[in-house]
Amino acid sequence: MTISRDQIAGLVFLVFSLAYGFYATDIALLPGEEFEPINARTMPYVLSGLGAALSFFFVLASWRSAGTLKPLKLGLMAWPPVIALLVVMVIYGLILNWLGFVVSTALFLIAGFRIMGERRPKILFGVSIPFVAISWFCLTQLLDIYLAPGRLFSLLGG
């Protein structure tokens, strides 16, 4: 017997709903709140029950329609650039506080262009650096948004 991707998705959601319900028991209640008609745990309990019931029916339903799903052809999709872009986004989130908006954004754009297959330095640097400069000007000078300098530079400078 093979399990279709819909069934796997249904089972994952079932487990998730049950785990959600389990963690709902951890929600603290104020003294006497358990006697209220509705408290902080009510909605999560209802949602957990609904989610579990729906995913259970979904798994059952997809059992009956198994074999009619179109194959997903994951192998034909362009995974490497997508994964690389996601990694670059994570790195951007990590370095933003350290290098500051200007440097990290320029690095992000250069890395993004490069991942998407752009090799010409004219585009890599010629688009990203003026773009960052213009956004920095708009944000700080026109919109009056304070952009904190990178912590690394403050450490080095101070």
Next chain:
Amino acid sequence: MLEGILTGLSTATMPVNLFMVFIGCFVGTFIGMLPGLGPISAIALMIPITYGLDPASGIILMAGVYYGAIFGGSTSSILINAPGCSGTVVTAFDGYPLAQKGQAGKALALAAYASFTGGTISAVFLLVAAPALASVSLSFQSADYFALMVLGLSAVAAFSGKGNILKALMMTVLGLMISTIGTDRSSGVDRFTFGRMDLVDGISFLLLAMATFALAEALMSVLKPEDNGEADEDAMRNLGSMKLNKEEIKEVAPVIARSSVLGFFVGVLPGAGATIAAFLAYGFERNLAKAKEKLKFGLGSLKGLAAPEAANNAASSGSFVPLLTLGIPGSGTTAIMLGALISYGIQPGPRLFLDNPEVFWSVIISMYVGNIVLLILNLPLIPYISRLLAVPRQVLVPMILLFSITGVYLVSFNSADILIMVIITVLAIVLRLLDFPLAPLLLGFILGGMLEDNLRRALLISDGGYSFIWERPITLTIFCITLFVLVAPLASGMWKKYRKKTVGYGASMQE
């Protein structure tokens, strides 16, 4: 009402707001044209910008982006057979064949006229319907609101499920679950924060919208690149004449009028929206057409292009009715606008009409203005805007990613948000690959808090009993409709299967 219209007129025609409509329509058209990026992403990308504006200007900008995105979506449907959003899928049925025949200009012009008429007719309807409905809904109580929200969520699930209502309902529940993360609004205790400070305020709606739509859509376009042939590039360069002759106008005028009215009413229904309106109008016109014309549908029929275009724009305006009068969005796009309005500190609903008349009326008036801008400015600019599509994707995709990330970061200044966004984006991509619709998730998330508040109030009023469900006829009626919306698709599916079985059985008996 006249006073309201005048207030709206004076707000909407302020130079800054006119500028917003213009910018909104232009940017919306551009983003809407990019294959894969729909109106929800377009609006999500604009929200951070609107935080700096006053609420009326902000919502006017977003409404402009909405129309622009739908118009842009039809442009890419017609030129490259790649609908920018689901509402314009039908446009490609007859628009793309026309473009291939070298009549791209005519198709674009017809789409613009049909959209303009659809938008204008439904804006007039909105002008009449919205205040009337708002005054009725002033008598609504918490129980009715709770019932309406349940109806809205069920309807969205029932209609947007790509044929699988269970998947859509699961996504709605997931959205509701995500909305419970953070501090409970009534008791103040933390829920599902796991001791992390970053989660105490809950997940921001902007973050969720950006991650599930803008980021996920941009990355999906990298994952599954669409190949546009040389013929399409040729169609983009040589649009042909943009003029329609008298006979053609005579042919399509009644179609546009009918589809506009149909579109508006479909748009008002919670959950239906532009996509269903376009499909219905197309099917309706095909059934009405003479046998000879029927054959033309799908091969470049002008009627087949005009009907969905008028209907989807009319439905976009129609979907503002439940948003502005009840505070309950009927679609993913209006859900995101609701989120934005709430973050401006405005509570849409019947009180909006009384408390912030300038927002209420200026949105309606700016719809006219938006339609005129689309017709006068965007139509002649289409050849140039379509050239923007030639901006290489290797530059465009990282830019969209950056706009989405910084859009969220510059509001919260919390770099942990970026990491949460990446996690949600990965989940959204997996869900998209598994054909789970994401609009119900967003709607569930946005309505979650309000749903709980109204349920709490209804329960308190009825002393903890569930009698509020049947005590007031209006609440009971809404619950009955909800039940019907949920059961009807399942029952019709079962009925079809049963029919197939009995017909098959009968046929085999005859043999």
